[in-house]
Amino acid sequence: MRIVLLGPPGAGKGSLASLLAKRLGIAHLSTGEIFRQEIARGSLLGRRVQSYVASGRLVPDALVIQVMAQRLNAKRRTRGFVLDGFPRTHGQAVGLDQALKRQGVSIDGAIYLGCSVSLLLRRLSGRRVCPQCGTIFHIRTMRPRRPGRCDQCQARLVIRKDDQPDMIRRRLNIDGAASRPLVSYYRKRGLFSQLDGSGSVETVFGRMLKQIQRQGWLVMRSKDD
Numbered sequence: 001m002r003i004v005l006l007g008p009p010g011a012g013k014g015s016l017a018s019l020l021a022k023r024l025g026i027a028h029l030s031t032g033e034i035f036r037q038e039i040a041r042g043s044l045l046g047r048r049v050q051s052y053v054a055s056g057r058l059v060p061d062a063l064v065i066q067v068m069a070q071r072l073n074a075k076r077r078t079r080g081f082v083l084d085g086f087p088r089t090h091g092q093a094v095g096l097d098q099a100l101k102r103q104g105v106s107i108d109g110a111i112y113l114g115c116s117v118s119l120l121l122r123r124l125s126g127r128r129v130c131p132q133c134g135t136i137f138h139i140r141t142m143r144p145r146r147p148g149r150c151d152q153c154q155a156r157l158v159i160r161k162d163d164q165p166d167m168i169r170r171r172l173n174i175d176g177a178a179s180r181p182l183v184s185y186y187r188k189r190g191l192f193s194q195l196d197g198s199g200s201v202e203t204v205f206g207r208m209l210k211q212i213q214r215q216g217w218l219v220m221r222s223k224d225d
């Protein structure tokens with residue numbers, strides 16, 4: 001199965017994509033996570049994207065497509081993938097389709113996670129992330145077992161720089177403008193479906209699995225497969 005998760009920052013794409021990847025044994029690729037890791041490593045790519053990520057602006061399409069085409073190529077032998085945070089613009093959607101076509105495959109569908117602005121603001125302002133493994137927590141709704149520490153690797157949790165209040169509004173505006181043409185791109189191809197992103201991660205995940213089954217994108221495996 002090859003799907004993309006669309007939706008504004010805070011809609012839950014990262015948490016849901018991570019659960020979906022574990023549950024279905026598919027790859028999870030997140031451009032935001034890739035960029036944050038490359039910035040932390042101080043790599044050439046990290047230095048190129050740093051100012052964009054720090055200011056909440058979108059990294060230019062050509063660079064994002066190049067990075068993702070390489071990563072998707074490396075994952076071509078997996079059972080499929082879920083993409084989170086990519087594509088983010090119409091140009092990236094076209095670039096993604098072209099890259100997959102070269103591999104003889106295509107996207108099964110795009111799920112847009114809809115959320116009210118007040119809920120997005122609540123989620124983003126309480127979000128904490130692990131700088132080492134990228135696991136996402138929330139100070140009220142997804143607390144770590146040990147306060148301030150990652151459940152997976154015990155690293156000290158941090159607030160993403162772009163989750164500061166003034167940056168959050170800015171990112172929501174940028175995302176709104178970029179995503180409208182993206183939504184119509186998938187609609188026109190009959191690949192678009194919308195999902196109510198409100199509620200706990202478990203609730204939305206349950207809805208998402210049902211939707212995936214309804215769409216016929218996957219024959220579900222049992223938990224023990």
Ligand code: AMP
Nearest residue numbers: 031032052053056057058059085086088
């Ligand atoms: P995210 O973790 O998805 O919120 O992404 C964090 C930041 O990484 C964004 O604010 C952008 O600066 C950059 N970024 C992530 N994905 C993309 C993308 N597909 N296109 C352009 N910039 C991106």
